[in-house]
Amino acid sequence: MKKIISLLLALTMTVSLVACSSASTSTEEAAPAATEETATEETATEEAATESTADYKIGIVTGTVSQGEEEYQAAQNMKAKYGDMIVTATYPDNFSTETEQTIATVTNMAADPDVKVIVFVQAVPGATAAINKVKETRDDILFICGVCAEDPGVIAAASDICMLVDEISMGTTIIDEAAKMGAKTFVHISFERHLGYATIAGRQALFKERCAELGIEYVEATAPDPTGDAGVTGAQAWVTENIKVYVDQYGKDTAFFCTNCSMQVPLIQQVAELGAIYPQQCCPSPYHAYPSAFNISTEGHEGDVPYMLDQITAKVAEYGNTGRMATWEVPINMMMIEAGVEYGIKWCEGEITDRCDEEALLAEMKAIAGDATTVTHYSDDATGELDNFFMILCPFYEF
Secondary structure (H helix, E strand, C coil), rough: CCCHHHHHHHHHHHHHHHHHCCCCCCCCCCCCCCCCCCHHHHHHCCCCCCCCCCCCCEEEECCCCHHHHHCCCCCHHHHHHHHHHHHECCCCCCCCCCCHHHHHHHHHHHHHCCCEEEEEECCCCCCCHHHHHCCCCHHHHHHHHECCCCCCCHHHHHHCCCEEECCCCCCHHHHHHHHHHCCEEEEEHHHHHHHCCCCHHHHHHHHHHHHEEEEEEEEEEEECCCCCCCCHHHHHHHHHHHHHHHHHHHHHCCEEEEEEEHHHHHHHHHHHHHHCCEECCCCCCCCCHHHHCCCCCCCCCCCCCCHHHHHHHHHHHCCCCCEEECCCCCCCCHHHHHHHHHHHHHHHHHCCCCCCCCHHHHHHHHHHHHCCCCCEEECCCEEEEEEEEEEECCCEECC
């Protein structure tokens, strides 16, 4: 099973972009793609320095708000914290067909001789080509890439540090969290197209295996594919109509997990109303589906994780379902950016001397996401173990 899982991990990068391409819950208008600093003085807090005294800069490349609000806001938070020492840029929304623009964005950032570190999250297709282009003239820049969407062996050879969520290992951690919440039954909601993805199928196999080990009944539920004739509306209607059926049949100690982003909002609503169990979304983050499900506004609190956790906790309590719904404590994409920036600062200032220092990187992650955060090295039969490619698991936050 271990060898099979290592092979399945090779496709994680593609699935993370395909399965959850509409995870943003913000009602903000999409920020335009840019190849220069996107933060202005108004985005900085009063406490943030407006001028940097450091002799270096750290660049952050993210998607626009429409592609990923969490990483975009994380970049702005770092800008607010460190002022002019941080420069930001966004890759194009149509990154899959506009790789030349992505390359231009990164090379333009690297043209500033003061830029010594570039943190790239999400590292969409084109990231490797951009890094290699920069290295033709600037091999001194430290590259830290998160949510890597290209072949692991290829991007790991270009970037100094690579990071990705350990989706396969969730096949164990999600069941363990459900069991902790008192689950006697686990309902896995998916459809044929998703089950054809290697990572989802591999995680499903671990779901079944762990449920059997813990004495939890495993139930497979087939929902309409949101890309099919019924569309997203039909898939969401299926959730609204059928979750109660499962709760009536198996009881409130039933945990639900769905592989599709667009179905998370009605699933959260039904679980809360029926008093069932919800260990995490398909993409764990306080900002994924919970705000929309509970009608929580993010206006004025963009990127404010403690605020969002408090708001969700209060909403869950209103339903009387405290301790039976959860997510990861920190948005993983935000954590990658923040940890990358803090690591980069220490590297520029000589506190970290190796371009890839696993112990130092993990320390930065734990400072943000908690001591339970773990990393393992990516490994498959084709590439072997990649010492600079880290698969991340973060602790749960129970509401």
